[in-house]
Amino acid sequence: MTRVAILWHMHQPFYEDLLTGEHVLPWVRMHAIKDYWGMVDLLRAHPSVKVTFNLVPSLLVQLEAFARDEARDRHLELGLRAAERLSADERAFCVSEFFHAHRTRMIDPYPRYRELLAQRDQGDREDLPARASRFSPDDIRDLQVWHKLVWIDPVYLSQDRRVSALVTKGRGFSEEDKITLREVELEIMRRVIPEYAAAAARGQVELSTSP
Numbered sequence: 001m002t003r004v005a006i007l008w009h010m011h012q013p014f015y016e017d018l019l020t021g022e023h024v025l026p027w028v029r030m031h032a033i034k035d036y037w038g039m040v041d042l043l044r045a046h047p048s049v050k051v052t053f054n055l056v057p058s059l060l061v062q063l064e065a066f067a068r069d070e071a072r073d074r075h076l077e078l079g080l081r082a083a084e085r086l087s088a089d090e091r092a093f094c095v096s097e098f099f100h101a102h103r104t105r106m107i108d109p110y111p112r113y114r115e116l117l118a119q120r121d122q123g124d125r126e127d128l129p130a131r132a133s134r135f136s137p138d139d140i141r142d143l144q145v146w147h148k149l150v151w152i153d154p155v156y157l158s159q160d161r162r163v164s165a166l167v168t169k170g171r172g173f174s175e176e177d178k179i180t181l182r183e184v185e186l187e188i189m190r191r192v193i194p195e196y197a198a199a200a201a202r203g204q205v206e207l208s209t210s211p
Contacts, residue, residue, distance in 0.1 A: 006051040007208075010036060014058040016071070023073040028062040030075075030151050033185050036063070037192045038153040040199050052206040053196060060193070067189040079148060080182060082175055083141040088129060091140055095120050095132040098147035106150040112171040113146040138172065145173040148181055153188060160184065 012031070015023040023029075043049055065071035075097060078090050086094065099107065099117055107113050116139060120131055135143070149157075149166055156163045162180050166173070199205035 006049075007054060008039065008051060009054045009056075009210075010059055011054075011056040012059040012062065015062065015073070016065075021072070023062065023071055026073045026075040028059060029066050029071075029073065029185075029189070032063055032066065032192055033148075033188045034151045034153055037188050037195055038155055040195050040205065041155065041191075043199055043204050047204065050204055050206070052208055054208045054210055055196070056210060063189065063192060067186065067192070069186060075147075079144045080178060083137040083144065086140060088133070091135060092129045092132040094140055094143055094147075095135060096128055098143050101147075101150050110146065110150065110167070110170070112142055113150065116143050116146065141173050141175070141178070142171050145177055145181060148185065152181075152184065156184060156188065 012028045015025050015028060017024055040053065043051065062071060074093070078086065078094055079098070081090070099120065101107055103117075107117055116135075119134065119139065122134075123131060145166065149163070152163055157167060158164065163184055166177060166181065169177070196205065196207060200207050
């Protein structure tokens with residue numbers, strides 16, 4: 001009989017700038033809402049499967065800070081700011097940075113997100129501020145929502161009424177929709193570490209750590 005040992009290595013570098021307090025990249029937060037909780041929660045449906053998760057301390061420290069709503073990154077700040085209040089440079093940042101997602105799986109399936117990407121890529125010989133200037137506040141607000149919405153865990157996308165309602169709505173999002181999405185984001189992040197603890201307690205997961 002063949003036996004396979006599955007080891008998931010969950011890691012992120014320490015992104016926080018200790019001088020400014022800002023996290024220079026958003027990947028702890030983004031992967032927390034997409035992968036870190038969902039991967040271990042999935043084991044509940046397969047109780048005979050046992051795996052090892054290696055959790056890096058720099059990941060856990062940052063994850064706890066984001067879950068407490070104490071950590072910030074520029075993507076988060078500008079994603080939450082009212083679209084009408086963004087400066088030209090901030091709109092350009094959103095148009096540049098808010099399409100970091102797997103195109104085939106996370107952009108193309110959603111018509112409005114795909115439309116916004118095509119809008120950004122029109123006139124690709126123009127500089128980014130010029131292309132961003134063609135985005136209306138409504139366009140930017142839709143981009144703010146889709147940028148985070150496609151990173152939400154697939155279980156939430158399919159089963160949570162708040163999230164599925166946003167997917168169905170598709171466009172014309174409101175500032176209140178952004179608040180709802182932020183509530184979901186915090187909810188998922190606060191479930192990550194307890195889910196690993198629960199899996200370890202029932203003997204389905206072995207936890208390890210490394211620098």
